[in-house]
Amino acid sequence: MASSGATLIRPAVAAHRDEVRGAGVARPGYNVALGYLRGFLVVLVLAHHSVLAYIDSPPPQATSLLAQPPYWRAFMVVDSHHWVGFSIFTGFNDDFFMSLMFLLSGLFVWSSLQRKGNASFVRDRMRRLGIPFLFAAAIIAPLAYYPSYLLTTGAHTATGYIHDWLSFGDWPTGPAWFIWLLLAFDLAGAALFAVAPNFGEMLGRLASNAREHPVRFFLLLLAASAATFIPMAVIFGTAAWTSIGPFQFQTARLFHYAVYFLAGIGVGAYGIDRGLLAPDGKLARHWGRWTLWMVVAFLLSVVFFLIAISKNSPLSANSANLIGGAFYALACASISFAFLALFVRFATRRRWIYDSLSENEYGMYLIHYAFVSWLQLAILSSSLPAIEKGILVFAGVLLLSWGASAALRSIPGVSRIV
Structure with a gap:
């Protein structure tokens, strides 16, 4: 499963631009800080996936796509060259960037x-999220995972790959898991709007004093995310994924992500330029x-992680998940608020x-995974150090995804969706 798979926030960008372009209601101007933060997070996702092949102590390369556990879904190519710096980088990303994207x-x-209104909102989200999800699941994911198949033992044929793929019992989609889950949250929001038309204002009241008292909102978000994440982490563990057909999600983080999504609704309902993000x-x-x-919160989470995985750790699995869940919630909220502050202040x-x-981020997110695996495979036999391989793959993924997205968006039918 794609660990953090990262990011589809382009529909939020489109919604923002709808606010600018539409008629009949006063629209705010384009928010440069949020637009650039979204683009930054997409670049982080591309970098995250580009260097996963080179982290320290990776799982072994799969000898069969049917072997369990299916680590190849996150580690499509496992290189013999490793660098601990990439482990720290990907750990930092995993602590916050999916949560911040939901917010x-x-x-x-x-x-x-x-x-x-509900009907138009649902149609728009089905078009902007549903169609791209089908494209990513049906086209991009099989292309992205083919290098993993080429690295398994035995003969490699297209027929054999299709046979293995249809034998999984589900349909791996890689980072596209974020797309369908965001669509599910949007549809849940529309349903809630139908039965409680004022729920946005209710959430907005929780964010009403965040302009002058951001710490209070931080503590509220921290408490809510911890309350939803920790019990799930204790019950299911922190690494479990749920997969039903093409629909996957990180099991323990499901309600945690919902909390961040609702927090975003509340901040937006109160007013982006007059609340937390003023x-x-x-x-x-x-x-x-x-x-x-x-920095402090992330270092605390790293220290606890090292203690938890040490051979002489006094912690049971449940205790590690309980305490680790609290550190995860703390690091997630802390890093998210820091990046919000930095971009609102300087962008x-x-x-x-x-x-x-910003224009191409959605397309880059949708297609980048295929470039990641094939570039990692292309330099697998190279003697370059891990850090140089990671930078090389990231540069290639960034440029190829950016260019391909721009080319696809030049097609009128595609540009109306992406």
Whole structure:
């Protein structure tokens, strides 16, 4: 399973632009900070997947796609060259970036529901999320996982690959898991809007004092995410995935992600420019404190992780999941708030290259996974150090995904969806 698979937030971008382009209701201007933060997170996802082949102490390369556990779904290619720095980098990413993407994706849900109504909102989300999910699941995922099949033992034929694929009992989709789960959250939001038309304002009230008291909102989010994540982590463990057909998700994080999505709805419903994300609010003004706290919280989680996996650890599995769940929730909220503060404070001027990235981020997310595995396979036999391989693959994935997304978006039918 694609660990963090990362990020589909482009529908939130589209919703934001709908606010700018539509008529009949006052629309805010394009929020440069949030647009560039979304692009930054997409780049992190590409980098994350690009270096997974080179982390320290990876699982063994699969000898069969039918072997259990199916580590190849996250580690499509396992290189013999490793670097501990990539382990720290991917661990840092996994602590926060999917959660923050769900929060960003929720920011414009309330305004879209109010302006479009349920029926139009659902149609829009089915088009923007459902069609790309089918494309990623049916085309990109099989292409991306074919290098894993080529590295298994025995003969390799297209027929053999199809036979193995149809024998899984489910349908691996890689990072596209985020797309369908975001669609599910959007549909749940529409259903809630139908029965409780004021639920957005209710969530907005929870964020109403976040402009001048971001710590209070931070603690509220931390408490809610911990309350949903820790019990799931104790019951299911932190590494388990649920897979039903093409629908996959990280089991312990399901409700944790829902909390972040709802937090985004609340912040957006209250007002992006007058609440937590106000350019002159305390979150942005105190970006230095939040950045320092991010480092402290992440280091605390690393120290606990090292203690938990040590041979002489006094912790039982349940105790490790219980305490580790609390550290995960703390690190996740801390890193998310730090990046929100940094981008709201400093991403204030538009640059054409960042605008291009923002325009193409959704397409890059959808197609990058295929480039990752094939580039990792192409340099597998190279004697280059792990750090150079990781940088080389990331550069190739970034450029190829960016260019391919721009080319696809030049097709009128595609540009209306992506």
